[in-house]
């Protein structure tokens with residue numbers, strides 16, 4: 001099993017909800033032992049993809065294999081290989097932490113002894129052993145997320161799926177969860193996580209796929225994607241008398257947008273672009289009425305990655 005190069009293979013995954021194509025012909029593979037990020041804005045199709053990868057939702061088209069087990073033909077074997085922390089928790093709040101773990105352990109066919117051993121191990125590592133007999137209802141969000149994590153890995157899966165696992169967590173719970181994930185990964189577990197946080201993807205993942213409007217728009221190392229992010233910084237400027245947008249293409253400007261009487265110049269070099277704009281104003285004998293800089297924008301990065309015309313200067317009204 002471990003000789004297989006890929007822990008996960010998805011090919012041509014497609015899912016529609018009525019007229020909406022939530023996931024559109026998505027294909028990618030995840031290497032053994034990799035931390036793979038699935039990054040995209042809200043509504044991009046991350047959860048729908050994850051649900052298809054984990055056998056919770058049947059695709060309209062396409063296939064998934066987990067550790068070489070095809071979900072269509074070997075669902076149970078594939079499921080034994082995976083742990084899942086869904087977007088909305090599936091832990092039972094009226095049960096205690098121990099009971100939740102016992103229930104999940106039994107689902108995966110673990111023996112009573114093994115369940116007891118894993119419960120002690122996991123709850124101690126997660127700082128919840130003292131609270132093991134308390135109902136989950138009395139837990140904070142961070143504590144509940146830790147229990148979800150424990151349930152997801154009780155059977156020692158070789159691939160762990162997490163849907164925006166750090167969303168809404170306090171800094172401490174977030175750190176603890178990330179440390180647990182890294183530790184699990186060091187022991188060889190492959191990690192697939194969805195996020196809309198580019199910083200998180202950057203910090204954790206070896207490779208990141210970017211999904212927007214159901215389509216995979218990029219798959220690369222986070223450093224490479226980061227440069228796309230940096231290109232989304234912008235300078236907003238207006239002139240008196242007004243200039244033509246064409247005049248502003250050049251220098252480090254990758255795209256010019258008009259917004260009322262203002263131009264938004266996208267660039268990876270804010271400082272150079274301010275100088276560039278000042279030079280143009282001087283050359284043309286016009287005054288700068290307003291000038292403002294804006295930091296990188298994730299939404300804009302998704303748009304840029306989606307557009308095929310990411311090179312050269314594009315003018316959009």
Ligand SMILES: Nc1ncnc2c1ncn2[C@@H]1O[C@H](COP(=O)(O)OP(=O)(O)O)[C@@H](O)[C@H]1O
Nearest residue numbers: 017020022040041042043044045046047048049
């Ligand atoms: N069960 C469903 N029925 C109808 N539309 C859905 C359903 N699940 C998701 N969608 C739609 O599919 C799109 C992708 O959703 P989702 O995969 O949850 O995105 P993400 O997790 O990236 O925020 C959204 O437009 C969402 O409204």
Ligand SMILES: [Mg+2]
Nearest residue numbers: 046047048087
């Ligand atoms: Mg989601």
